[in-house]
Amino acid sequence: MQHRLIATSIPYMNAGPHMGHAMEFIIADIIARYNRASGNDVFFLTGADEHGSKIYNKAKELEKGTLQMLDEHVTLFKELEASLSIIPDDFIRTTDQVRHWPTAQAIWQKLAAKGDIYKKKYSGFYCEGCEVFMPEKDLDAEGNCPIHHKKPTLLEEENHFFQLSKYEYQLKKIISDDTVKIVPEFRKNEILSFLNEGLNDVSFSRSADKMPWGIPVPGDETQVMYVWCDALTNYLSGIGYSFDQEKFNTYYPTYLHVIGKDISRFHAIIYMAMLLSVDMETSKNILVHGFVTSEGEKMSKSLGNVVVPEDVINIYGADALRYFITVGGGGVGEDIDYTQTGFHNLYNSGLVNGLGNIANRTSTLFCKYYPEGTDTNSFVLDSEIEWVISGAYKTYTTSLEVFDLRTGYTAISTLIDLANKYFDEEKPWTIKDDPEKLRNVLLNLVEILYHINILVAPFLPQTAEKMREIFSLTDSKLASFFIDPSFWLTQANTTIKLVTVPLLFEKK
Ligand SMILES: [Zn+2]
Incomplete structure (x- = not known):
């Protein structure tokens, strides 16, 4: 058993959640559920990034108290997580002065003690929207921020800097040799x-009179922390760095960060350098996902192509969105394009006609011939079926260990195809006069369905629960979703009795 901290990035709370957040929560949750079902002790962490001038100004603009606005946004994020069947083990807020601030400040002090923090005057182009100083080479032809299409302001400040450049060589080494494994490979190469x-040192603070909403810099009340030491330390405070040493020691170092492609540098470079500086073990894996686009374009209000996760969930259900995020795109880390037709077709083919149909077909026929169930005496599993199921477990496990959800899901599709092919070949509805053969065919189908149910659980948790009712299992070990490729339901010395349940997916 491994102790594994799996963490999403903490979204910036200047607004409510969008599809990109849903995507990240879903990916991280599938990996967390897979790990739990494989016997690992998982700590699944999400949270909220709540400081900075964008948040401060937004609350002013809305004529709300800053914390009041933040509470509202945090509630929206928690509601989205719950509606996607996502229950993190903790939700760390950077405004949490009891649990988070002491960690951020302790790390700051360690960086300073290492001689890696220094103060210097700095002037440069600062984009208020991005909240970063932009080197001139990053501006577009008109001298604007390429994201906000606005002229950045020329700002002069005296700030604390972190000696990022000092860690350039070490970072190259730990990233190229996969000590910190960045997935997919093309993001690692990037x-x-x-x-x-070459790396430049980065500004680590802001002057408190310009930016009153932040964590005070220890020993310098004129400055507050800039986002790096403030937000990236959530991965430490979230597991108790400053208040629960035992929990911290159990789950540190981080097994996996699930983050968007726009913030990969912050995690792979700045955060890892901070950990190197304070002599802490670096994270094991960084999974960088793409964005959800809409009809081939970036989602934006002006294009009118924004797809709201709640709307999709209300029509198709949470598992349909989880399914889309799993199989709707290309390879690991690629963008996923949402189109109404594409989503609809995927739902009908993969869930209604695929998974839902095989569950319904198998349980209906079984219940017709064995309403009271049957024992499994002298039943021998078809060797080809046994072989395909074993192979599916291998594909599944190998893929999920490297965060390739899409390939992992193909193991389930393989079993659905297997059951359909077996149905069509054996035609169980034509052999009711041969009870021995009929029982044999139906038990083979039940075995396949059982493994589909186990493997689908991390991806589609609500569906897996509904499916599990088909088997009417009372024994708690059999009723769990534990991933054990050596376990066969038809060899568990139990009576097999199925019940029919409502269709898993309604045709839309
Ligand atoms: Zn900008």
């Missing part, structure tokens, strides 16, 4: 080529 351009 980070490495960025490192090859």
Whole structure:
């Protein structure tokens, strides 16, 4: 058993959640559920990034108290998580002065003690929207921020800086040799080529009179922390760095960060350098996902193509959205394009006609011939079926260990195809006069369905629960979703009795 901390990035609370957040929560939750079902002790962490001038100004603009606005946004995020069957083990807020601030401040002090924090005057182009100083080479042809299409302001400040440049060589080493494994490979290469351009030190604080909403810099009341030491330390405070040493020691270092492609540098470079500086073990894996686009374009209010996760969930259900995030895109880390037709077709083919149909077909026929159930005496599982199921477990486990959800799901599709093919070949409805053969065919189908049920659980938890009712299992070990490729239901010395349940997916 491994102790594994699986963490999403903490979304910035200047607004409510969007599809990209739903995507990240879903990916992280599938990996967390897979790990739990494989016997690992998982700590699943999400939270909220709540400081900075964008948040401060937004609350003013809305004429709300800053914390009041933040509470409202946090509630929206928690509601989205709950509606997607996502229950994190903790939700860490960076405004939490009891649990988070002491961690951020302790790390700051350690960085400073290492001699890696220094103060210097700085002037440069600052984009209020991005909340970053932008080197001139990053501006577009008109000298605007390429994201906000606005002229950045020329700002002069005296701030604390972190000596990021000092860690350039070490970062190259731990990233290229996969000590910190960045997935997918093309994101790893992107980070490495960025490192090859050379690193500059980064500004780590802001002056408190310009930016009153932040964590005070220890020993310098004129300054508050900039986002790096404030937000990235959530992965430490979230598991008790400053208040629960035992929990911290259990789950540290981080097994997996699930983050968007826009913030991969912050995690792979700045956060890992901070950990190197304070002599802490670096994270094991960073999974960088793409974005959800809409009809081939970036979602934006002006294009009118924004897809709201709640709307999709209300029509198709949470598991349909989880399914779309799993199989709707290309390879690991690629963008996923949402189109209404594409989503609809995927739902009908994969869930209604695929998974839902095989569950319904198998349970209906079984219940027709064995309303009281049957024992499994002298039943022998078809060797080809046994072989395909074993192979599916291998594909599944190998893929999920490297965060390839889409390939992992193909193991389930393989079993659905297997059951359909077996149905069509054996035609169980034509052999009712041969009870021995009929029982044999139906038990083979039940075995396949049982494994589909186990493997689908991390992906589609609500569906898996409904499916599980088909088997009417009372024994708690049999009724769990534990992933054990050596376990066969038809060899468990139990009476097999199925019940029919309402269709898993309604045709839309
Ligand atoms: Zn900008």
